[in-house]
Amino acid sequence: MQKWIQRLANISAIGMFLILAMGALVTKADAGRGCGDEWPLCHGKFVPAHTISSFIEYSHRLVVGVVTLVLIATFYLVFRYVKRNDAKFYITMTVVMTLIQAAMGALAVIWPQSSLVLALHFGLSLLAFAFSLLLALVFTSFGQFLPQKRISSGFKTLVWGTTIYSYIVVYLGAYVRHTTSTGGCTGWPLCNGEVIPELKGATGIVFTHRIAALLLFLCILALYLQARRHYQGSDKLWFGSRWALITVSLQVISGAVVTWSMGNETAYLFTGMIHAMIVACMFGFLCYLCVLTLNDRKA
Template structure:
């Protein structure tokens, strides 16, 4: 299992890097750095030494390496853990979404895509990262036991049975799905270049509710959606601390989710404040890292709820 631990960890870290580099491509407008050629860059195996082409081609190269790692992890899981439906779901889910986002990225280079479709590219990459992360956490915490032949053994869950009410499970699943919607809207803001639609924070162009047209409407909807996510996560954190059966793992996960939500909103504000400055790229990339971590934590809490339902 040691080799599988390192392989799954490398896949998760790699998918996180792919997410980061994809955001860098978008923020630096390097998507056309290789023209309409794929997998070559402007018809060459080694691209011209321009910033845009190097950023785009580096993203492609790293994505290819990570794709191989994800494939190897899926094969290893099939060889060692195919008795575990959960491990197989995460391993082959990561492989599926890695291939899907790669195909979508290639099509975006060869054929112009709408902003709505390009926002899905980030969304699929995020799901690939989350499933890779969940597989890694499951393996490294001992949630899956290698088959010993015959019918094998049932997989353990880390920490044993996690107490969780049906209501709590539903709230967590709603928050996870809703967070994906917020992420998609954020990706849509980036691809439509609507970040400047709402200048100032927390007010939008000096108004509580601005005129909901064009870039302003898109940016404002994202802000409202983010506030809704904060309310959801805060309520879950309150229930985990005050109302739920004692579970240190659930409380810790809820606290991390709340912290990351607050930091994500703060980083969103810093993106607005840094518009037009040298800090803009850094704050935008930090925003992507934080929202990816938040989605990963919420997905893990959803898995805890799923396990509790199976056990209960």
């Protein structure tokens, strides 16, 4: 039974990752209204007409439905056969976040909402993926969340502060997409050919996100340097901080590629999905470090 639970946990994490990526595609392709103002039907049908926008939106809905069924099965088996309280917490939070984002998605179709609320939809998807990833890790060698070395309070503060700040940066990125402000800054690293552009409208929104992303990179770089200096002998802390730096570096690069590809619609959609997927991985590694700091208190 343990192997079945592990497989379902892995499928859940993969499914949540796919939902997050497809949600980013829905936003980038402006397909959120691809099924009109109907839910769960799409233009009055279970199988909609084969337009691009309806196909993207309906595929996203279908994947959410299938993954939700997998989560329910995983939830039952974890509470029935797994004794670890952290596993029960992770699957509970995954299910809760998935249900909330599904409800928000349905409401967004029926009653159009502000960009501030729509951006939160991606944030909830990110949390759902992070919890599902932690659940999957429970059944691996990384799932024994006790670090090999005591962690200083300063490092713990840096980990948690960086993780919370990363969520804010991700929210700003989602807000950029939902306000269709991406074109506010043409070119990278300069914005409209300027180091500091006129901070109005879409340009101000995009430039704020860029500065926030730069500060996030510096925070994770500081996290990595501290881990290398003090915790290189701890495989788990070293693993999490190293991959957090790798993914935030890829995030910066992919953000630049998204800007450069704005003239090509296909490339723009593809790079936007890649950017969202890298963001999810980065946040997942930061959450893993947070769990290590929590369990250090019990060591």
